[in-house]
Amino acid sequence: MSYLEIKDLEISFPTPKGKYIAVRDINLSIQKGEIISIIGHSGCGKSTILNAIAGMLTPSAGSVVLNNQSIKGPGPDRGIVFQNYSLLPWLTVYQNIFQVVDSVMEGTATEKHEIVEKNLKMVNLFEHKDKLPGQLSGGMKQRVAIARAFAINPGVLLMDEPFGALDALTKGSMQLEVLKLWNLDNREKTIVMITHDIEEALFLSDRIIVLNNGPSSTIREIVEVHLPRPRNKIEIVKMPEYIDLRDKLLHLLTDKFSIEDMGMVYKG
Amino acid sequence: MSERETLTIDTLEEVKIASVATSQSEETKNEKLIVFGEMLLAKSKSLLLAALGLVIFGGLWELLSSITKDALPGPIATLTVLYDMISDPFYDYGPNDKGIGLQLFNSIKTVLLGFFLGSLVAIPVGILMGASTICKQIFYPIVQLLKPVSPLAWFPIGLVVFKDTGLATIFIVFITSLWSTLINTSFGIASLPQDHKNVAKAFGFSKMRYLTKILIPFSLPHIITGLRLSISVAWLVIVAGEMLSGGAGIGFFVWDSWNALSLEKVISAIIIIGVVGLLFDKLFTYIENKVAYKA
Numbered sequence: 001m002s003y004l005e006i007k008d009l010e011i012s013f014p015t016p017k018g019k020y021i022a023v024r025d026i027n028l029s030i031q032k033g034e035i036i037s038i039i040g041h042s043g044c045g046k047s048t049i050l051n052a053i054a055g056m057l058t059p060s061a062g063s064v065v066l067n068n069q070s071i072k073g074p075g076p077d078r079g080i081v082f083q084n085y086s087l088l089p090w091l092t093v094y095q096n097i098f099q100v101v102d103s104v105m106e107g108t109a110t111e112k113h114e115i116v117e118k119n120l121k122m123v124n125l126f127e128h129k130d131k132l133p134g135q136l137s138g139g140m141k142q143r144v145a146i147a148r149a150f151a152i153n154p155g156v157l158l159m160d161e162p163f164g165a166l167d168a169l170t171k172g173s174m175q176l177e178v179l180k181l182w183n184l185d186n187r188e189k190t191i192v193m194i195t196h197d198i199e200e201a202l203f204l205s206d207r208i209i210v211l212n213n214g215p216s217s218t219i220r221e222i223v224e225v226h227l228p229r230p231r232n233k234i235e236i237v238k239m240p241e242y243i244d245l246r247d248k249l250l251h252l253l254t255d256k257f258s259i260e261d262m263g264m265v266y267k268g
Numbered sequence: 269m270s271e272r273e274t275l276t277i278d279t280l281e282e283v284k285i286a287s288v289a290t291s292q293s294e295e296t297k298n299e300k301l302i303v304f305g306e307m308l309l310a311k312s313k314s315l316l317l318a319a320l321g322l323v324i325f326g327g328l329w330e331l332l333s334s335i336t337k338d339a340l341p342g343p344i345a346t347l348t349v350l351y352d353m354i355s356d357p358f359y360d361y362g363p364n365d366k367g368i369g370l371q372l373f374n375s376i377k378t379v380l381l382g383f384f385l386g387s388l389v390a391i392p393v394g395i396l397m398g399a400s401t402i403c404k405q406i407f408y409p410i411v412q413l414l415k416p417v418s419p420l421a422w423f424p425i426g427l428v429v430f431k432d433t434g435l436a437t438i439f440i441v442f443i444t445s446l447w448s449t450l451i452n453t454s455f456g457i458a459s460l461p462q463d464h465k466n467v468a469k470a471f472g473f474s475k476m477r478y479l480t481k482i483l484i485p486f487s488l489p490h491i492i493t494g495l496r497l498s499i500s501v502a503w504l505v506i507v508a509g510e511m512l513s514g515g516a517g518i519g520f521f522v523w524d525s526w527n528a529l530s531l532e533k534v535i536s537a538i539i540i541i542g543v544v545g546l547l548f549d550k551l552f553t554y555i556e557n558k559v560a561y562k563a
Contacts, residue, residue, distance in 0.1 A: 134561065
């Protein structure tokens with residue numbers, strides 16, 4: 001049994017018109033320390049799968065098993081980086097992390113403060129610790145959100161489009177930041193992230209899960225990325241394997257769209 | 269370890285830090301000066317315009333006074349009386365002749381007491397209505413029905429229940445203070461974004477932590493706005509209430525001065541009522557800004 005095992009997962013929501021199936025037949029075995037990207041078009045159930053691993057949603061069928069334990073709800077073994085940072089605007093950077101550490105972790109107050117300080121320094125935000133989220137840039141907010149998720153030292157890090165709202169330059173340095181933290185931790189943390197950026201997925205992941213369009217999405221294909229680590233953004237783009245993988249992903253994500261587009265053009 | 273990755277990060281960070289450090293000290297100094305200058309200019313401009321407004325108002329008042337052949341006392345006559353009133357505010361020559369300070373003190377006491385009791389009911393009920401759809405469905409129709417009723421209409425009921433005009437006045441202030449606070453509180457609680465709830469859920473916040481670190485800080489600005497609106501209306505109502513109840517307070521003073529045909533005193537009292545109302549509003553605006561946060 002692998003570290004994180006998703007078996008025949010189906011998630012549906014009751015609606016006035018009947019049952020709405022978001023995703024179904026999801027089977028995934030994730031090893032400890034793997035970085036997995038889930039990619040797909042909007043509304044294809046990417047977040048739904050992530051939320052099921054997080055324990056924020058209950059599966060309507062199948063199971064999610066982490067470390068031989070069936071997931072029943074949110075827990076300290078999983079740290080979540082939300083899509084829109086979700087920092088509490090009335091708490092300082094320091095307090096945003098401390099409240100979570102204080103809620104999740106055992107230990108004395110001194111130990112908890114040490115954990116918060118260590119994680120703030122790790123993302124280079126210690127000198128901004130007394131600022132409120134409203135005074136930070138998007139990239140800094142995202143670093144707080146990542147530090148918050150890392151601070152509770154979870155085995156699994158779940159990130160829902162973590163860099164979606166950032167500009168290209170900030171995005172690039174944030175990707176490095178995440179890899180840095182992952183390396184510092186001896187590559188022992190499992191990371192599951194959602195993205196719709198093919199380059200980002202290729203740069204970061206060991207495997208890329210491509211989903212079909214919703215509703216009732218399934219896994220369309222699992223693409224393995226064997227690019228050697230450490231990866232250098234400038235160098236990997238020249239590798240033939242990278243180019244092949246990018247083309248493959250591009251096809252997987254766009255073939256349906258181009259047909260629809262052509263139909264539109266001829267109709268119009 | 270990946271040397272290349274960490275190397276890239278370090279250089280990136282260094283460049284960032286270096287560029288920030290050199291420019292920061294001088295720029296912030298200049299910026300602060302400029303901001304301060306602009307603030308001063310804007311402040312003096314707004315003060316000047318406010319003074320202009322007062323002059324126009326005084327001029328119109330004087331004109332009206334001379335048209336009515338001093339049946340309406342002019343600004344000078346009124347301000348003289350106002351000055352006399354303020355210079356000896358706390359005299360007490362029996363139940364029908366008390367200084368303006370004592371009357372005002374009485375009104376403020378009544379308003380604060382009624383307002384405090386009203387808030388004590390309105391905030392918890394507002395929280396319940398905001399947090400539970402069932403509570404909202406129970407209470408909201410009652411609120412909708414009673415909110416448009418003039419608080420003065422409650423005065424006879426207060427009299428019957430409490431058999432005391434003073435208590436009845438507190439009662440109408442109490443009723444007045446309920447609605448805005450109740451509606452704003454319930455709105456504030458109900459509009460808590462799912463994002464904040466998710467943080468609490470994902471990181472296993474206890475009920476207490478959820479209440480003190482998420483729900484209350486989020487809804488506090490809404491609650492304070494409700495309180496500010498409530499006390500404004502309460503201060504409006506107290507004057508009318510004291511005209512009905514008689515005996516004490518600024519409202520009674522207005523009525524008594526009218527009966528004594530001293531319009532100067534009536535207008536002076538109006539000015540004082542306005543100033544106190546403004547101060548109440550400023551106080552709550554100040555608290556509002558204190559608890560506000562930038563999303």
